[in-house]
Amino acid sequence: MALVCLRHMKKNQRGEIVNIKADGELGRRIRDMGLVPGTKVMIMGRAPLFDPVALRVMGFTLTLRNNEADYIEVEVK
Template identity: 60%
Template structure:
């Protein structure tokens, strides 16, 4: 089953497809300039000990995002039936 969640809610190593950028202003522009746009596949690579920042793999490179930036990115992920 598919579900759209905020990127900050994704688990380590979880993959998904960016569906929406809700961040606005300078933050939204910065996110888009980094290549984080709808229909782009992403994977969570890991997090710092306090869960901020988060490392993501996009295309062939790794980016780090602050938690507030990851909150403005909505990603479609596969969710097992028992977790919906």
């Protein structure tokens, strides 16, 4: 159990979102897609140039840029 930033999670690592610091449009978009505290995520992989990152959330796959993932704190297992 440890708090890490989503950017630093490894492939296939799982965790639960604890905090989202983003405001404005980015915050709204992240929340619209179901990324809120309590949501479970798993890292599916990263693009060939290591950015963006692909996540599994509530059964679908979502992509985020690394600098957008910085706003999301995850408690990893």
